Amino acid sequence: MVTQAHPEAFVRWLRQVTPYVHAFRGRTFVIATGGEVMAERSRFVHFVHDINLLAALGIRLVLVHGARPQIDAELKAKRLRGRFVKGLRVTDSTALTAVKHAAGVLRVEIEALLSQGLPNSPMAGARIRVASGNYITARPIGVVNGTDFQYTGQVRRVDAQAIAARLNAGEVVLIPHIGYSPTGEVFNLAWEDVAESVAVALKADKLLLVTDRLPTNRKGEVRGELTAREASALLKKSDLGAATTRAIEHALRALEGGVARAHLVSRRTWGATLLELFTHWGVGTMLTADPVERLREATIEDIGGVIALLEPLEADGTLVKRNRELIEAEIPNFLVLEHDGVILGCAALHPYPDAKSAEFACLAVAAERRDAGYGERLLAACEERARERRIRRLFALTTRTAHWFLDQGFVEAPITALPAQRQALYNWKRGSKVFVKKL
Secondary structure, eight states: OHHHHOHHHHHHHHHHHHHHHHHHTTOEEEEEEOHHHHHSHHHHHHHHHHHHHHHHTTOEEEEEEOOHHHHHHHHHHTTOOOOEETTEEOBOHHHHHHHHHHHHHHHHHHHHHHTOOOTTSTTTTOOOOEEOOOOEEEEEOOEETTEEOBTBEEEEEEOHHHHHHHHHTTOEEEEOSEEEOTTSOEEEOOHHHHHHHHHHHHTOSEEEEEESOOOBOTTSOBOOEEEHHHHHHHHHHOOOOHHHHHHHHHHHHHHHTTOSEEEEEETTSTTHHHHHHHSSSOSSEEEESSOSEEEEEOOGGGHHHHHHHHHHHHHTTSSOOOOHHHHHHHGGGEEEEEETTEEEEEEEEEEEGGGTEEEEEEEEEOGGGTTTTHHHHHHHHHHHHHHHTTOOEEEEEESSOHHHHHHTTOEEEOGGGSOHHHHTTOOTTTTOEEEEEEO
């Protein structure tokens, strides 16, 4: 087993997950997926195991599902073909029967898997209770550009109070792609529409949409984060495919409606839901109303994060060791770069007003972001801060990063270039080189 072969790695990983466990307990997550996930049995079983874990951690869960491949299979068995216009199914009376059958079968299958509890399985002792019902009031889409969508509808209202009552009772709420009218009609809905509407009505903390394709950059790498503005621009420029486009559009509307975060995760990535939620960088695309990365002045609450960055560099001799009391006293001089609440970079600007100089010190960046330009951004922010204080030059002392300072416009200088007060503190045993930059 992995835990037997690498117990230290397992313990380290488990400790890193702890902050997310604390942050997510009692939060409301809406997790939505099309019928494609349920069509692949093994992926579906693993998906349910992940849902079980989330429920065990005290997360209030609403599951929304679609059934497009299942409906198509029902129609194919009757030698019929589905009709789609702009990605939406035209639901006639025959198709509506297939919709009802598919939704009913999926509900039973999902409830059956969530009811598992065999020993020596991820579901052992789960005892998950599932609630489903007529939470969605719908209305027909009607005739659009000459196409009568018949029994295809859209969400009119969500009974958020009833859903919240089931969540408060500790149940997982299951909501299919079905809506009902006050006259008793049944409508086939887009699962993305249902997910968005439910998330907004519940003021959910997160909306997760499981889709086939994720937005990528020019290198083909998944774009881990998008602000609402960036996502809107991407929709205009990129050919993301109908499914991903719909998912982004509904995610954006959810953000506008007050949902804190929306995530797109790939159904093809094993454990994608857990990896997206419980690792800092995730494996999907997170959409937020505003950027999650901030460069700001440090506060006393940042001491732990700053020390965690400095300690490895102090241990290998790159930085001079500072005790906690000194860092606490100097924290007003620090800037930090945080990503989603985690401190990933820091630097300090220690002024010497009489010499119109300042020391650029304590530059530290998390290992996984050292090629992301964080150091350059922290330096630029310190330079701007220095100019505001009418400081004319920066100086830095280093034993290992001389080339980086040269690349940033510093020049090597003698020790006598330091302010007299700093010269008195110079550590001759370290033999640090001095670099100066005029502002």
